[in-house]
Structures are given as structure tokens and as C-alpha cells.
Amino acid sequence: MTSLSELKSTVRRALRQIARVKDVQEAEVFASSTGQLLCRLNYNSEIPCHGVEEPKSSDSFGIGIRAVFVGNGGPRVGFGSEARDLSPTGVRRALEKARHNAVPDPEFISLPTPTPESGRGSRRSAHYHDPAIMEVKDRVLVEAGWRVINDALKVFASSDQLAWMAGTQEKVPSLGLIVGGDVSLFQQRMAVASTRMPTVQTDESTFMTSYVTSMVERKNAKGSGYAATTHLAKFKGEAGGEAARNAVKAAGGERLPSGSYTVVLGPQPVTDLMTNLILPSLSADSLYSCQSAFLGELGRLVASEMxxxxxxxxxxxxxxxxxxxxxxLPTGRTDLIRSGVLQGLLSNHYETQRLLHDPQAREKLGINPQDHPEALVPRNGFRLSGRGGRQFDAVPSVAATNVFIEGTAPHTTESLLSLVGNGVYIGRIWYTYPINGLRAADFTCTVVADSYLIQNGRLTVPLQGNTIRITGNIRQLLWNVLGVTKQARPVMGWGAEEVVYAPEIAIRDVHLSEIAQFMERV
Known part of the structure; x- marks a missing residue:
């Protein structure tokens, strides 16, 4: 990892270097160093395996420059980057690439300028990251993987239900016990400054995740576990035990006939719906392009008031x-939906400025943004890519950070199940996507694991995975919310950057369709 001091000095030096270039009207310099360490989990009780496989790491660092160039036909905006070279030569190459890529952008107003909140960020503690993750050794990564595997195996070994299924405790491995998934550690450092904001701002952050799927293969039973934390010392490997317990409970799963049900969504389905459907519609760029399910709804009721x-x-x-x-710019709190009313949007500087200057903004938003600047504060401009984390070779897009979901009544899981009475608990979905476009708000997804009938306020019969599909409208789901648990847990969706602190949510009139009936004959 490149040190924070080196990134900071690189940005400061690059700004001085660019200031001497005559055709540059304004410029922004961003330098980052991002690392990821990952190991795969692969345990199978019937096949020789290593348990923890493929421990590996990736590290990317470099510099990115956004510049506005003076031209005969008006200003042109361009971006260029240079990997693994923070020297003046790397700066010069990045700037030349920005010049080569520069094009007129009639919607460009300026590079970011300070907001009323800008003074707050500098007063926050600079040391909220975990040095143990920043300096982690390979051995520690492998040990973390084994911690997850061992936690799962302890659950399998102590399960009376598995011993009964197998006939004896010694025969439990013959049921086909599988533990798969990964453990990942993320390290991020960055520095940024511009001709409009010449004071270099720096940041560094760390976090650690684990996603686990366990199976009892002979019983066609699957369970999930997941964990996310900011510090290595807080990582206990509990995702493995959770996945194994859920796999054991899933044995003997039954089918569910098609129909409309009152449903409790667990943390993972809540996260998947947020990541793939709700948050994209709450982004300023989706309203600007008229693709949001909440087009023209700012200031209006769009969900249950709870x-x-x-x-x-x-x-x-x-x-x-x-x-x-x-x-x-400093991060902070953006109220998206408050008591059912659409209050604000996720935005970066570019999207905020073009909506503020858009003659059709009132129709797109439902309000005049000039009268409500609090709805478009640019707290969510991040340079992200498919590699994960902050990346020097990407321009700022709009992304959420920590997403919180709350209800007016602080339910427990037990009180939420009691409220539902009879229905369905859905614990894991996948392949969630909009149909008919994001704006229509229609969607579909498949229920794959961790799901049960709710009878008389209790979880009872497990449901067979991959036999139920949810089809519905995300706007209708938000209107039909019955209750939300107070307790939430951090979950990151597949390929997502944001962390959803996801509760369990009860929703009425959810349409479930039985699928894959042909598999009963295979």
C-alpha cells in the first residue's frame, strides 16, 4: 500500500505542476491506493479439499486528473489517469490523456466547490480505520478463512438432527457437507485536491467481509451466512456457523403454491432489493435521465408512513x-425517504449542478431544486469500478455508503412474526432485476434459501430453494410495509459498494409464483 503522506504530497505537487500549463482552465487531481486480500472457502466432506484455497491479493495505485481545457469552441472537459507512477512524468502522462480525451460538455458547470458542510469533515477523527487490516499478513488471512470453516464444522459435528438423518454421528460426513464462500479484506487510501479546493483532503478506510453457503447435499438443503466488520479483531468467523445452522434447518424443504402472501423479508433480501432497485431510483442521475421509479415525486408520499x-x-x-x-467533499446524512415522504437524493457535484441548471428540473423532481438545495447535497461522489473500492482511473459516479432502514414501531423478530401470524419468511433471494425498465418499478427475483412458512407467529416448515419466484412492483412493496425490526445487520450485496444496515421487514400482498415443477420428475 502506498502511504497516505505520499499520496498527499503527490496531489499537492501535481497541482503545482498543472498550474504552469497554459491551456488548463481548472483541474482536479485524485490519487489512491486500494488493496484487497481474499481467500476462497471450499470444504467438502466427501471429496479431498484444502478447505481454504486461493489466498491472494491485489493492489492498485495511481493518479487521475480531471481538467477543463481552454479551446476556440469553448471549454472542453477531459479525464486521464496513470497507473503505478506518481512521479511528475506520471502526472504529465495523465494530463496528456485528459487533453486527448477532452470533449465539450454543455452540462458541465464546474469542478466541485466547497459546500456549507465542508468544514465539518476536517474536524472528524482521522484514525477510524484498522491498522491491523492495513498491515495484515498472509497468515492472518488464511487463519480468518479457517475460522469460518471451523465454525461451520462445529455446528455440523454437534447437530443431533444430522446424526439422526445419517443414522450415527460417524456417518454424518456421508450426507455431503459443503462449506463454500470467501473472506475478503479491503484497504483504501486516497488524496484529492483541485484548483477550486486546493487544500488536500485525505481519507483511509478498512473493512472485512465474509459470505458463506453451506449445504447438506443428500438432503438438498442449503443455508447462508454473512458478516461485515470494520476491524480484524471483531471478525469471529460466525458466518460459517450461521450458514451451517441454516443448512441443517433447511432439510426436508417443501414447495409453496402460487399466491399472494404476507411476507417477512430477511436482511439479505432487503439488501438485494435496495441495491438493485430502490437505491438506483434514489440517485440524482436516474431522475435527470427520467429513469427513476420516483420521477417527479420529491416532497410526496412514496411509501408507508412508518x-x-x-x-x-x-x-x-x-x-x-x-x-x-x-x-x-464531506460525507454525511442524506434523508432519502422520511416517514414515507421522498426527501432527498444521492448525488455528486456534477449531477447536482446539472439538475440545478436543468430547465425541466421541476418536472423531473417534483420541486424546484433552487428552492430546496438540501435535497441535492453532493455527499455521494465516489470513483468506483468493478475491481472494488476507490479507484484512481474512474471519474466520480453516485454511490451510497451506509444505508439505514427504520420503522416507527421498534419490532423484534418475534413481534414481527406475531404481527404477520401466517405467511412466509424469505431469507435469501438472487437474480433480482427490474423488468420493463427501472422507471416502471416492476421486478422479479428467485427465492433460493433460508425461507420458511410462518404459522401462528412462528417459523415452521422450511421451503425448498429455487422453487419460488417473487414478481411485483417495488413502489407497491414500499406502500405495503407492515413493520420493521429495530435490529439490523450490515450486509453488502453482490458486487455492491454500499453497506445496507438491513432489518427484517414485513410486507403484505406479495405475489409468489411456484416454479421449476419439472425438477420433481428429474
Whole structure:
């Protein structure tokens, strides 16, 4: 990992270097160093295996420059980057690439400028990351993987239910016990400054995740476990035990006939719906392009009045916390939906400015943004890519940080199940996507694991995975919320950057369709 001091000095030096270039009207310099360490989990009780496989790491660092160039036909905006070279030569190459890529952008107003909140970020603690993750050794990564595997195997070994299924405790491995998944550690450092904000802002953050799927293969039973934390010392490997317990409970799963049910969504389905459907519609760029399911709805009731959703990148001690965006602006709390009313949007500087200057903004938003600047504060401009984490070779896009979902009544799981009475608990979904476009709000997904009938306020019969599909409308789901648990857990969706602190949510009139009936004959 490149040190924070080196990134900071690189940005400061690059700004001085660019200031001497005559055709540059304004410029922004961003330098980052991002690391990821990962190991795969692969245990099978019937096949020789290593348990923890493929421990590996990746590290990317470099510099990115956004510049506005003076031209005969008006200003042109360009971006260029240089990997693994923070020297003046690397700066010069990145700037030349920006010049080569520069094009007129009639919607560009300026590079980011300070917001009323800009003074707050500098007053936050600079040391909220975990030095143990920043300096982690390979051995520690492998040990973390084994911690997850061992936690799962302890559950399997102590299960009376598995011993009964197998006939004796010694025959439990013959049931085909599988533990798969990964353990990942993330390290991020960045520095950014510009001609409009010449003070260099720096940030560094760490977090650690684990995703586990366990199976009892002979019983066609599957269970999930997941964990996310900011510090290595807090990682206990509990995702393995959770997945194994859920796999044991899933044995003997039954089918569910098609129909409309009152449903309790567990943390993973809540996260998947947020990541793939709700948050994209709460992003300023989707309203600008008229693709949002909430087009023209700012200031209006769009969900049950008991529901509140907000993003908070500056929340202390949370997995997705970052002090500064990749535009050098402070993160903070953005109320998205408060008591059912659409209050604000996730945005970066570019999207905020083009909506503020859009003659059709009132129709797109439902309000005049000039009268409600609090709805478009640019707290969510991050440079992200498919490699994960902050990346020097990407321009700022809009991304959430820590997403919180709250209800007016602080339910427990037990009180929520009691409220439902009879229905369905859905614990894991996948392949969640909009149909008919994001704006229509229609969607579908498949229920794959960790799901049960709710009878008389209790979880009873497990449901067979991959035999139920949810089809519905996300707007209707938000309207039909019956209750939300107070307890939430951090979950990161597949390929997502944001962390959803996901509760369990009860929703009425959810349509479930029985699928894959042909598999009964295979």
C-alpha cells in the first residue's frame, strides 16, 4: 500500500505542476491506493479439499486528473489517469490523456466547490480505520478463512438432527457437507485536491467481509451466512456457523403454491432489493435521465408512513463509513425517504449542478431544486469500478455508503412474526432485476434459501430453494410495509459498494409464483 503522506504530497505537487500549463482552465487531481486480500472457502466432506484455497491479493495505485481545457469552441472537459507512477512524468502522462480525451460538455458547470458542510469533515477523527487490516499478513488471512470453516464444522459435528438423518454421528460426513464462500479484506487510501479546493483532503478506510453457503447435499438443503466488520479483531468467523445452522434447518424443504402472501423479508433480501432497485431510483442521475421509479415525486408520499430510509457516510463505526467523497467533499446524512415522504437524493457535484441548471428540473423532481438545495447535497461522489473500492482511473459516479432502514414501531423478530401470524419468511433471494425498465418499478427475483412458512407467529416448515419466484412492483412493496425490526445487520450485496444496515421487514400482498415443477420428475 502506498502511504497516505505520499499520496498527499503527490496531489499537492501535481497541482503545482498543472498550474504552469497554459491551456488548463481548472483541474482536479485524485490519487489512491486500494488493496484487497481474499481467500476462497471450499470444504467438502466427501471429496479431498484444502478447505481454504486461493489466498491472494491485489493492489492498485495511481493518479487521475480531471481538467477543463481552454479551446476556440469553448471549454472542453477531459479525464486521464496513470497507473503505478506518481512521479511528475506520471502526472504529465495523465494530463496528456485528459487533453486527448477532452470533449465539450454543455452540462458541465464546474469542478466541485466547497459546500456549507465542508468544514465539518476536517474536524472528524482521522484514525477510524484498522491498522491491523492495513498491515495484515498472509497468515492472518488464511487463519480468518479457517475460522469460518471451523465454525461451520462445529455446528455440523454437534447437530443431533444430522446424526439422526445419517443414522450415527460417524456417518454424518456421508450426507455431503459443503462449506463454500470467501473472506475478503479491503484497504483504501486516497488524496484529492483541485484548483477550486486546493487544500488536500485525505481519507483511509478498512473493512472485512465474509459470505458463506453451506449445504447438506443428500438432503438438498442449503443455508447462508454473512458478516461485515470494520476491524480484524471483531471478525469471529460466525458466518460459517450461521450458514451451517441454516443448512441443517433447511432439510426436508417443501414447495409453496402460487399466491399472494404476507411476507417477512430477511436482511439479505432487503439488501438485494435496495441495491438493485430502490437505491438506483434514489440517485440524482436516474431522475435527470427520467429513469427513476420516483420521477417527479420529491416532497410526496412514496411509501408507508412508518418507513424511513437514509444514507450516512459519516456514521461513526459503520462498515461503509468514509469521511470524504472522491470529490473532496464531506460525507454525511442524506434523508432519502422520511416517514414515507421522498426527501432527498444521492448525488455528486456534477449531477447536482446539472439538475440545478436543468430547465425541466421541476418536472423531473417534483420541486424546484433552487428552492430546496438540501435535497441535492453532493455527499455521494465516489470513483468506483468493478475491481472494488476507490479507484484512481474512474471519474466520480453516485454511490451510497451506509444505508439505514427504520420503522416507527421498534419490532423484534418475534413481534414481527406475531404481527404477520401466517405467511412466509424469505431469507435469501438472487437474480433480482427490474423488468420493463427501472422507471416502471416492476421486478422479479428467485427465492433460493433460508425461507420458511410462518404459522401462528412462528417459523415452521422450511421451503425448498429455487422453487419460488417473487414478481411485483417495488413502489407497491414500499406502500405495503407492515413493520420493521429495530435490529439490523450490515450486509453488502453482490458486487455492491454500499453497506445496507438491513432489518427484517414485513410486507403484505406479495405475489409468489411456484416454479421449476419439472425438477420433481428429474
Amino acid at each position: 418507513l424511513t430510509i437514509y444514507d450516512h457516510g459519516g456514521a461513526r463505526g459503520m462498515v461503509g463509513t468514509k469521511h470524504f467523497t472522491c470529490e473532496g
